[in-house]
Amino acid sequence: MNLSADQSARAASRVVRIAVDCMGGDHGPSVTLPACRAFLAAHPEAELLLVGRPEALEAARDWPRCTIVPASEVVEMDDPVEIAMRRKKDSSMRVAISQVKPGEDGTAAADACVSAGNTGALMAVSRYVLKTLDGIDRPAIATVMPNQKDGYTTVLDLGANVDCEPEHLLQFALMGSALVSAVQGKSQPTVGLLNIGEEVIKGNDTIKKAGELLRSAANRGHLNFCGNVEGNDIFTGRADIIVCDGFVGNVALKTAEGLAAMLSSFIKQEFTRNIFTKLAAIVALPVLNRFKNRVDHRRYNGAALLGLRGLVFKSHGSADAFAFEQALNRAYDAARNRLLDRVHDRIVETLQALPAVAPADSQIPVAKTA
Amino acid sequence: MNLSADQSARAASRVVRIAVDCMGGDHGPSVTLPACRAFLAAHPEAELLLVGRPEALEAARDWPRCTIVPASEVVEMDDPVEIAMRRKKDSSMRVAISQVKPGEDGTAAADACVSAGNTGALMAVSRYVLKTLDGIDRPAIATVMPNQKDGYTTVLDLGANVDCEPEHLLQFALMGSALVSAVQGKSQPTVGLLNIGEEVIKGNDTIKKAGELLRSAANRGHLNFCGNVEGNDIFTGRADIIVCDGFVGNVALKTAEGLAAMLSSFIKQEFTRNIFTKLAAIVALPVLNRFKNRVDHRRYNGAALLGLRGLVFKSHGSADAFAFEQALNRAYDAARNRLLDRVHDRIVETLQALPAVAPADSQIPVAKTA
Incomplete structure (x- = not known):
């Protein structure tokens, strides 16, 4: 998998940048912001993109290594997937996920994304925005x-x-x-x-x-x-x-x-x-x-959505600041250890060796390029 | 469901007779016999049929309200279903199950059966010996x-x-x-x-x-x-x-x-x-x-095998005497409260009202006879 120039630079400097859906979950910024603050204190080489309504994230405006990324809408915990997908195109969840999608130049704004929003919506929007890796039918x-x-x-x-x-x-x-x-x-x-x-x-x-x-x-x-x-x-x-x-x-x-x-x-x-x-x-x-x-x-909070072309982590909706911080830690560890490349490599190697297993419509690159 | 004359007499006198596979489970008679003794002490109106090798059940020879029913073989915990079914036709498990099968006169020797033997074998032998109730495709x-x-x-x-x-x-x-x-x-x-x-x-x-x-x-x-x-x-x-x-x-x-x-x-x-x-x-x-x-x-030991034409209860294989006694208690409660008739009644009533649900090959009696 090709690392973008920006990602390569970040990898070389060991900077990891995480996009946080600050509005998701049962408690929103009252939990996510304190968790982000604690996370930043523990990880001097990390940067955060705080996604949400700017007025709700006002407290973090001057925090170092933080950038507020505005998003005007919020996916509620009981919103059906259709609402999250079609009606709330400027939701903090979707904008946060979009930060890990490489742009035309192959550069993504963030290495991983974390949300405590509702699982169905998070999976559907992630899949729609990021797509699955070659060789993967379904994210897990x-x-x-x-x-x-x-x-x-x-x-x-x-x-x-x-x-x-x-x-x-x-x-x-x-x-x-x-x-x-x-x-x-x-x-x-x-x-x-x-x-x-x-x-x-x-x-x-x-x-x-x-x-x-x-x-x-x-x-x-x-x-x-x-x-x-x-x-x-x-x-x-x-x-x-x-x-x-x-x-x-x-x-x-x-x-x-x-x-x-x-x-x-x-x-x-x-x-x-x-x-x-x-x-x-x-x-x-x-x-x-x-x-x-x-x-x-x-301590075990933070589930990985695997199989996507980008790292997305899901926190429990009811997480408190300590729990949400663990989800940030997991996303951080995964990004720092190049999880995305590793999943890609495993899939390519195995499915090439087991051609019968590969679904007919999956497109597996014949050679790894990164 | 027609109660046999013997069962009716037992029901009237509130006597409940339970057949016990004394050889089953990880520990056999060293667990089942003490459990049976404690059970009998707690239930003055209960009778037990102790099934197994007579020499292994020698200690219980003179116990009141007990009858030893000989069976020469034992289904081991790791025996495949085929062995239990075809090779060990005189196993304590099979003989115990047979005690709850009505004979030609409609009379069964026992109201319920309890075994700590291996689950697959117990289900297969029970199904073979007792058959399923009308309207039930699969026991559970x-x-x-x-x-x-x-x-x-x-x-x-x-x-x-x-x-x-x-x-x-x-x-x-x-x-x-x-x-x-x-x-x-x-x-x-x-x-x-x-x-x-x-x-x-x-x-x-x-x-x-x-x-x-x-x-x-x-x-x-x-x-x-x-x-x-x-x-x-x-x-x-x-x-x-x-x-x-x-x-x-x-x-x-x-x-x-x-x-x-x-x-x-x-x-x-x-x-x-x-x-x-x-x-x-x-x-x-x-x-x-x-x-x-x-x-x-x-305390929760004793699973019911439901849907058979007879009451069979399964104890954990590793049960100790206290746990095995709980399985005997469950079988006793079920027999005393006419569980078999109740299951039969529920099935008949519901499937008659929902004919589309009844599988094509199930034969449902048009009227309840008991």
């Missing part, structure tokens, strides 16, 4: 979850694709591998296929065929496939990456969120039941806080 | 999970069916409603359709069509359908019953198990980190135990 949403090995498991897709073909699951595996290689520095991250049993005969036809494709890609050295995994393996850390269709991934993610919320409320209830339990809570507080911090979902 | 596995309302959410299917048509999801909803009515005494339990968003436009084609069928059945008064629910709603308690295909249900269940195991090990790690945290643990122990007890997965 990838996030990390904590695991027992005190590491992260990257899971995709989390809801962008409700009906997947085996080829899509292979593409997810390649993109997930590129993501983990880039951000966690693992050269051969392991990929598991989410199934209802470990044996190869388990699952429906799509899953079985996906297993064959993944094994085939692994045999050619394009992937480190470790076979079928089950739902609990998201948390055992058996695989660095777990691939599944978006319906299943979304249910798994939300099931985990629901259980975590219930357990957290039960712990609170038990420790506030009476004066004795409240005293016990005071004694146990440092331990409970350590535990809470270890599984704090805010 | 239903279990309960705790929710924030301090109640239970019943989820089905959990893995028996990896590819479901909309009609199957309707059948699951009807069977789940019958189960919750029978065991929890709720006359109009609510049913949610597991999806990736609440709006009716969400999900894949199967889910959307299933939503239409469920709404239509609800409009005719056959179901209390509360619309789409998401993964987290398993634990919010928004619906009494959540229906999904077996692939999704299995992933959700195992994801929850995996997260619970990780959180439990993290709590343990934090409280055993050093002398101070260990002291805190001693102080907090009563509270932590109360919490642990509240979410103890052993």
